[in-house]
Amino acid sequence: MTEVKLSKRLQAVADLVKSDSRLLDVGSDHAYLPTYLIQQKKIDFAIAGEVVKGPFQIAKNHVAEQNLQDKIEVRLANGLAAFEESDAISSIVIAGMGGLLISEILEEGKDKLSQVEQLILQPNNHEESLRSWLVAHDFVISSEKILLEAGKIYEIIVAEHGTSELNETELEFGPYLSQEKSEVFRKKWNKELSTLKKILERLPENHEKRAAVQAKKEKIEGVLQ
Template sequence: MTKSIQLSKRLRAIAGMVTAGYRLADIGTDHGYLPIWLLQNNRIPYAIGMDIRPGPLEHARVNMQSAGVSDKMELRLSDGLDQLQEDEADTIVISGMGGMLIISILQNAHQKVCSLKELILSPQSDIPMVRQFLRTNGFVITDEEVILDVQKFYTIIKATPGHDRSCAESDENGVTFEDRFGPILLKKRTDAFLKMLLNQMETNQQIIDRLESASKTDQNLNRLYELRQKQQEISAVLGNDPHVKGVNNG
């Protein structure tokens, strides 16, 4: 009897972004839940699960066998994309890692990445930097989602290779307003996105209140300035949208 895989809300959202019929490489596959679910539901024809740690790969192997998808999936011990060959996959998923690590993985496999049809990324930090990297390296962000799963917000970004090199105004780090908030999210304005911004504003304000009572060192004053700038930007995004009040009360 085959075991049916159940996905978390976050992984379901990632699965929903994978184009049906595309071959998948799941980087940092952990227990292999995502590729196994996609194979069981006939969304993809083939998958490669890759992880830098032998332990999770062994768990993935057990799950793969009990799910009855061993003939359509293989597992590889790999640091990033090292063990992925060009044209072996159409889609790569990288989730559950810090943004700078994701950027490093993509930079170290530039030629392989350029041969892909789509990237689906869910960085746990430095999300604006990931968007900036994609934008300045010829990728186009085609979809984004914010998911609230077990009281934590997750951002998911889908990008395709393209030639859209934006000339939008950026800060000293090369990060634009759209990099910070997401070009697609700014258009969608979903409940989860607005809730995340309201949550960020509340957290920022708590830090501002503490810093205003702290000693006036250069470090504290610089941090205060940065946080107030962030508050202004978030306020600009939220604007006078009447929907925001409903979200805040929900």
């Protein structure tokens, strides 16, 4: 068995998975995450879900090479259709997709989430839409991470069952991230601020979009203070 080394992004996801979880990894990318968690003895059962036959076969081959077929089941299925109630899945990871797609996957499978204790979500964009979906469907964001890897910034959202309300700022910037204001968080939003300033320089004073761009610029400046 070859020990799996995870990327910085996936390592951050792995660190957030609860010990002894029964895991579903949606869009599993070679089943690296489940393999690592099994090898580290953090969990002892996982489903690696793939919706396309090519990646499905690659993941199956990887699991076989690691001789972990008794602990990791690779299933060809769309989103949360990869598991059944009898699988007793307690943690779900959906990483490396757009926030809108993650929201759609959760929406399509929402009737299967009642017994799931933990969602670990890593959207590549539209984080605010995903947070809105979670709040609307009685999930509480329990923690957030933001990290920089190979020049890209990634956010990770962990959610559990419960009711909460997030204001507009918390939805857009993250309830925890906007409080912590880490160096990476500041890097992300300073870059956005720079883009908005350039747009304002080009827009005529009476342009219809100017007020919205100016408002967003001021909101970011307020959060970064």
